[in-house]
Amino acid sequence: MEFRTIVNIPHPAFKIEPCERILFVGSCFADNIGKRFQEEQFRAMVNPFGVMYNPVSVLHTVKKMENCNFDTAMFTLGTNHVYVERATGEIVDNCKKRPHRLFEERELTIEECSDALCEAITLLQQANPKIRIILTVSPIRYAKYGYHGSQLSKAVLLLAADKLMKEQGETVYYFPAYEIVNDELRDYRFYKADMLHPNEQAVEYIWERLVDTCFSAEAKSFLEEWRPVKEALGHRPFNPESEAYRNFLQKTKETVIKLKLKYPNLKLNL
Structure with missing residues (x-):
C-alpha cells in the first residue's frame, strides 16, 4: 500500500554542475535552499539585497546587480501581492517601517508576473546567453491573506511560471517545491x-529531490x-593543541587539495 x-x-x-555559479532570488525559502548550496561549495549568491517576495521585486534585485554572470538562476516566488508607494506610484521591495498610509496594496496579474520575470531573464542573458532559469513557488502559506486568498496568490504565480x-x-x-510540501509532506x-x-x-527532503x-x-x-x-571542517576538538588534532587537520588539508585538483572551481581555502 502507498501512504503518500x-x-x-x-x-x-x-544539469547543475559542481561548484557552478548560481543566483538565488526570492522568498525566505530561497534563503534556505541557497544557503544549502553555499554549504555544498557552489558559488552561490543568495538574495543580495534581501528577501524578495514578488516577481517585480525579483526583477528589482537583478536590475541592481553589477555582476549578473551566472550559470543558473533560481527565482523562488512567494506572492503576487505588492505595495505601491502612493507618492511615486512605484512598487517597493520594502516599506522600511514607514506608515502604512503611504502605501497601497495590490495584486499583480499573471501577465505582470510573467513580464517582470521575463525582463529579469533578459538582463541575466546579456551577461551569459546560456544561463538556465529554475522557477519555483514557495510552499510557505500567507495566513494574513486568509488561506483561500493565499491559494489564489499561489495560483497566479503558478500560472505565470507556466506561461x-x-x-x-x-x-x-x-521545480515543484510547492507541490512537494503540499502533496508529499502533508503532515x-x-x-x-x-x-x-x-x-x-x-527543506532537506526538497534538497534531496x-x-x-x-x-x-x-x-x-x-x-x-x-x-x-564538510564533516571534518565542522568538527570541534576537545584539545585543539594536541598532536592528534594537528594530524587530523593535515589530512583534511590534503583531501581538500585533491578535491581542488579534481574540481578546479572549488574555492575553499584552509
Whole structure:
C-alpha cells in the first residue's frame, strides 16, 4: 500500500554542475535552499539585497546587480501581492517601517508576473546567453491573506511560471517545491511551530529531490566526496593543541587539495 502521493518531477534539459555559479532570488525559502548550496561549495549568491517576495521585486534585485554572470538562476516566488508607494506610484521591495498610509496594496496579474520575470531573464542573458532559469513557488502559506486568498496568490504565480516556460522553452524549468510540501509532506510534523513554514526536515527532503532531479552525475559525485570534508571542517576538538588534532587537520588539508585538483572551481581555502 502507498501512504503518500509522490510528486513526479520531470528532468530539466540541463544539469547543475559542481561548484557552478548560481543566483538565488526570492522568498525566505530561497534563503534556505541557497544557503544549502553555499554549504555544498557552489558559488552561490543568495538574495543580495534581501528577501524578495514578488516577481517585480525579483526583477528589482537583478536590475541592481553589477555582476549578473551566472550559470543558473533560481527565482523562488512567494506572492503576487505588492505595495505601491502612493507618492511615486512605484512598487517597493520594502516599506522600511514607514506608515502604512503611504502605501497601497495590490495584486499583480499573471501577465505582470510573467513580464517582470521575463525582463529579469533578459538582463541575466546579456551577461551569459546560456544561463538556465529554475522557477519555483514557495510552499510557505500567507495566513494574513486568509488561506483561500493565499491559494489564489499561489495560483497566479503558478500560472505565470507556466506561461514563462511555454514562452522560453528549455531555458526555463519549473521545480515543484510547492507541490512537494503540499502533496508529499502533508503532515504538520514537517512544519515549524507556526504551522506555516516548512521545517529543516522538509527543506532537506526538497534538497534531496532537487539533487536527484537537477544535478549532473559529476555534481552528485562531488557531494559524496565533499561530505566527509564538510564533516571534518565542522568538527570541534576537545584539545585543539594536541598532536592528534594537528594530524587530523593535515589530512583534511590534503583531501581538500585533491578535491581542488579534481574540481578546479572549488574555492575553499584552509
